Amino acid sequence: MNILVVGSGGREHSICWLIKKSPIVKKLYCLPGNAGIDEIAICLPEEDPANDSIIKICKKLNIELVVIGPEAYLANGLADALLKEKIKVFGPNKSASLLESSKSFTKDLCLKNNIPTAKYKTFSQKSNAKKYLEKQKYPIVIKADGLASGKGVIIAKSIKESFIAIDQLFDGKYGDAGKTIVIEEFLEGIEASFFAISDGNVIKPFSTAQDYKRAYDNNEGPNTGGMGAFSPARNIDKDLEKKIMNLIISPTFNALKDKGITYKGILYAGLMIKDNSPKLIEYNVRFGDPECQVILPRLKSDIVSIMIAVCDGKLDEIKIEWLEISSLIVIMATKGYPNKYPLNTTINGLENIISKESIIFHSGTKLVNKEIKSNGGRVLGITSLASTLDIAREKSYKSIEKISWPNGFYRKDIGNF
Secondary structure, eight states, X not given: OEEEEEEOSHHHHHHHHHHTTOTTOSEEEEEEOOTTGGGTSEEOOXXXXXXXXXXXXXXXXXXXXXXXXXXXXXXTTXXXXXXXXXXXXXXXXXTTTHHHHOHHHHHHHHHHTTOOBOOEEEESOHHHHHHHXXXXXXXXXXXESSOOTTOOEEEESSHHHHHHHXXXXXXXXXXXXXXXXXXXXXXXXXXXXXXXXXXXSOEEEEEEEEEOOEEEGGGEEEEOSOSEEEESOTTOOHHHHHHHIIIIIHHHHHHXXXXXXXXXXXXXXXXXXXXXXXEEEEEESSOOTTTHHHHGGGBOSOHHHHHHHHHHTOGGXXXXXBOSOEXXXXXXXXXXXXXXXXXXXXXXXXXXXXXXXXXXEESSEEEETTEEEEOSSEEEEEEEEESSHHHHHHHHHHHHTTOBOTTEEOOSOTTOO
16 A cells, blocks of 8 residues: 655654554655655655645555644645545544634534533634733633644733733734634643544544643743653543543534534544543644654554544454553754744764664654754654653653754653653
């Protein structure tokens, strides 16, 4: 089978890494990929990422399955366009992708279907939002309604901070994503990432993770796309998994069905858990990054067989099995991220890390004259597997010591809490 993975981050590198191990794959392509993906797949230049252009590539290369990584492609209807051409695709259609591309859509769906989540209000005018904030308790959460690459969430600790956030959102810091905003109550507890998988007929639990969104140690600094993660999550046992499925995942799946929306692919729920009770923070309609890089290495079953079963509506016929191990990733980012940062800085020492120690997943890299150069904010992910989380953490940090990159930084407390 010829397979195309769409995307260029660490998530897509881990997807390619696992697909490459499948006996079903014949040729593996990635559009556009990165320096790490280029070692295991045929990377294609992303001259025009429009849906029509991707379909032309699929037809030219006889692609039989497309795996879509980034949310923007899903929100733009790439899955719909591929299905119209009878090309199998792993990833939800545009209507189902509203769960991520519109936070107000998801919050309204939760309210209507009694799905536990934070209390909220939606605003499309700056003045009304500020009037509302004058009467609220702090801290409070302010979110861009649309896609903002994981950065459109501000936890304001005071009315002054909330007004600054409102000004930034409505003045276009995150583009059109901030034309409408959602203001939520601040939830206390422990965050966890819960993944489910659906073929449109059934939905099953997939795996769990815990990630670290703040840029600096001790959860300080601005929100990022994610600075590290581990899997499985500490605080989700089988009983809580059932509760999450019954209270949040299945009601969402059924509510979409009631709207005539078929969900196929991965559904990622960001949760807040307090006193063993889960509340939904938000949904993503694809694998998380960096959660994907710790979940997929634990998968014992063949990933391509699972994806085909999802496409064909036969997920019930597949048994999903996991390795009984822990997995942890530490993200190395460019100094300055998530704000302004330099590009094209040189990274050395990756060749010193052998696979039995850690897996290096590239996020924002490119190969220039045989040198690895930075090409983004989050650049590398160092994933380690072990019988315990403590050993996995130790392996990742020992591997980082072998990397020479003066322009990089990373958190030193991933997995500590």
